[in-house]
Amino acid sequence: MKRFFRRLLRGLIPALTLFLCSCGQEVQELQSVDIAMGTVIQQTIYVTGKGAQTENILHLIQQLEEETLSWRLETAEIFQVNQYAGSGKWLELSEKLSRILEQCQKLTEDTDGAFDVALGPVARLWDIDGWAGGQRTGMFQVPEVQALEQAVAQCGFERLNLQFLPGEKCAIVSLEEGAAMDLGAVGKGLALDEIFSYLKTETNVKGAVVSVGGSVLTYGEKPDGTAWRVGIANPHDPSVNLGVLTLTGQWYISTSGDYERYMEFDGVRYHHIMDPATGYPADSGLSSVTVLADNGLLSDGLSTACFVLGREKGMLLAQQYGAEALFVEKDGGIFTTPGMDALFQTMD
Numbered sequence: 388m389k390r391f392f393r394r395l396l397r398g399l400i401p402a403l404t405l406f407l408c409s410c411g412q413e414v415q416e417l418q419s420v421d422i423a424m425g426t427v428i429q430q431t432i433y434v435t436g437k438g439a440q441t442e443n444i445l446h447l448i449q450q451l452e453e454e455t456l457s458w459r460l461e462t463a464e465i466f467q468v469n470q471y472a473g474s475g476k477w478l479e480l481s482e483k484l485s486r487i488l489e490q491c492q493k494l495t496e497d498t499d500g501a502f503d504v505a506l507g508p509v510a511r512l513w514d515i516d517g518w519a520g521g522q523r524t525g526m527f528q529v530p531e532v533q534a535l536e537q538a539v540a541q542c543g544f545e546r547l548n549l550q551f552l553p554g555e556k557c558a559i560v561s562l563e564e565g566a567a568m569d570l571g572a573v574g575k576g577l578a579l580d581e582i583f584s585y586l587k588t589e590t591n592v593k594g595a596v597v598s599v600g601g602s603v604l605t606y607g608e609k610p611d612g613t614a615w616r617v618g619i620a621n622p623h624d625p626s627v628n629l630g631v632l633t634l635t636g637q638w639y640i641s642t643s644g645d646y647e648r649y650m651e652f653d654g655v656r657y658h659h660i661m662d663p664a665t666g667y668p669a670d671s672g673l674s675s676v677t678v679l680a681d682n683g684l685l686s687d688g689l690s691t692a693c694f695v696l697g698r699e700k701g702m703l704l705a706q707q708y709g710a711e712a713l714f715v716e717k718d719g720g721i722f723t724t725p726g727m728d729a730l731f732q733t734m735d
């Protein structure tokens with residue numbers, strides 16, 4: 388994985404190109420490729436004059452990870468919440484995390500628990516991200532059945548008591564013994580939400596396309612007036628695109644797939660999207676799901692949720708949230724919501 392990142396960084400030389408926008412001002416194209424949140428961050432920003440920089444956006448992503456989302460870093464709120472599990476104490480959350488958890492809770496309810504950010508015990512037991520990301524060394528092994536059963540019993544959003552006091556924007560939370568949160572399913576989308584809030588305050592930004600791992604934000608316009616084209620990887624050969632989405636304006640696009648993070652053992656692929664009901668990697672007949680939504684938390688959360696639910700239930704869930712989705716089945720079948728059909732073209 389590290390080798391992959393290094394090759395990617397070496398291969399992409401940051402470029403700076405000049406355009407003229409309709410107002411007659413010169414438009415600069417800023418590009419960067421970095422690593423943050425354990426994934427690749429690619430940015431292309433079109434700016435006039437001084438203002439937004441790719442470094443500022445990278446900093447936002449790092450800050451979100453360090454201050455709020457990480458379950459590894461002591462500085463992060465999620466780490467601290469997890470530390471409180473079983474203490475019987477209540478912890479007051481920031482407004483930001485209160486809002487995030489409230490939306491995740493709704494997604495859990497709407498998916499009958501197939502989406503569950505209180506999946507920490509199962510996610511840690513497998514730690515597919517750790518193995519695939521190279522932080523774990525040695526021989527990957529499938530967890531023991533008994534250990535998995537125990538971990539499954541400790542998961543579930545109901546192990547978390549989240550309460551908003553009347554009129555308050557900050558919730559208080561208390562976690563049962565053994566419970567742990569993992570916001571990996573929404574982290575990349577949340578980063579895009581922060582980036583959008585930043586971009587809209589920077590009046591010199593005319594357009595941008597930023598990807599944080601499998602989640603992409605398109606913003607504003609390209610200087611030449613053409614649409615954004617976002618490639619969707621072929622889950623059966625991620626080095627090539629299955630197709631492309633043609634989009635105008637602001638969109639959030641997230642893909643969850645069994646090819647993104649996985650380990651192989653005895654000829655079986657164990658990927659990083661878990662079925663909370665079994666504790667094993669979700670096996671709903673899908674290889675990937677791409678969701679298009681009007682905010683990052685939703686696109687990212689829904690793509691993970693739809694992957695676990697499978698095509699039929701996933702299709703209904705996406706429509707319930709007014710999102711568009713594209714499902715790629717293990718046998719290669721492609722299915723889309725009607726709105727997605729109009730935006731997606733296969734490569735051939």
Ligand code: AMP
Nearest residue numbers: 501502503504571572643659660661691
């Ligand atoms: P994504 O790549 O956005 O689909 O998110 C996958 C990550 O979300 C995993 O690495 C876990 O941290 C976490 N996760 C795995 N399964 C689930 C699930 N069923 N519900 C919520 N989070 C999950």
Ligand code: MG
Nearest residue numbers: 572687688691
């Ligand atoms: Mg996700």
